[in-house]
Amino acid sequence: MESHLNTTLTRSRRSLADRASRTFGKFGVFFRGFMEEPGMVGSIIPSSRFTINRMLAPVDWDNCRLFVEYGPGVGTFGDAVLAKMRPDAHYIAIDTNGLYVDYLKDSIDDPRFTAVLGSAADVERIVREHGHEHADYVLSGLPFSTLPDGVGPQIIRATHDVLRVGGAFLVYQFTAVSRDLMRARFTRIDSGFEPLNILPCKLFWGWKDAE
Ligand SMILES: C[S@@+](CC[C@H](N)C(=O)[O-])C[C@H]1O[C@@H](n2cnc3c(N)ncnc32)[C@H](O)[C@@H]1O
Secondary structure (H helix, E strand, C coil), X not given: CHHHHHHHHHHHHHHHHHHHHHHCHHHHHHHHHHHHCHXXXXXXXXXXXXXXXXXXXXXXXXXCCEEEEECCCCCCCHHHHHHHCCCCCEEEEXXXXXXXXXXXXXXXXXXXXXXXECCHHHHHHHHHHCCCCCEEEEEECCCHHHCCCCHHHHHHHHHHHHEEEEEEEEEEECCCHHHHHHCCCCCEEEEEEEXXXXXXXXXXXXXXXXX
């Protein structure tokens, strides 16, 4: 009885998600990803342009050769990052969701951009495999509160190690869980808040200082 109910719920969730992705384009694809993996996606709607602008404001684009993004979803930050990036810089976007990675590969046609199916926890290997030693900036839209146990701290460690000295980890989240995790590695963390987002969100910039 219970398994019949679960199957019926899964089917109706899937058909709602399919209809949404056909009808609402980019937003529909995002919503479909949420319906399939709610804990990994963590939000039903992409970030606002206010969050994008505020989050990227401290980036020194002239000195950015490699920009990495975790959890790009349907590429909410993609146009803004590519518009500001140097012509010879690279942008690697890493997401665990194959639906999103396929969408990014189909929709972003820029030689500086690469979408990778994988986990942020493997950022060091991914960066090396793409011919770089370090990242200048790493942006994260990951839902740290709902990631599987141990994954959050692993991502913070790997991110600190992959960044060059002077680089930064840019993080936006509905809660401050990410900042609490960042404190294990980042000694200097700036904070901000963006009310014009669904839901209003907290912003953190963790700077990698010389040891
Ligand atoms: C809240 S969505 C952010 C979407 C988008 N960046 C935005 O601002 O609209 C979180 C994203 O993180 C991805 N994700 C979850 N765990 C991940 C991991 N370990 N590595 C990379 N991406 C992950 C999900 O698939 C989803 O695309």
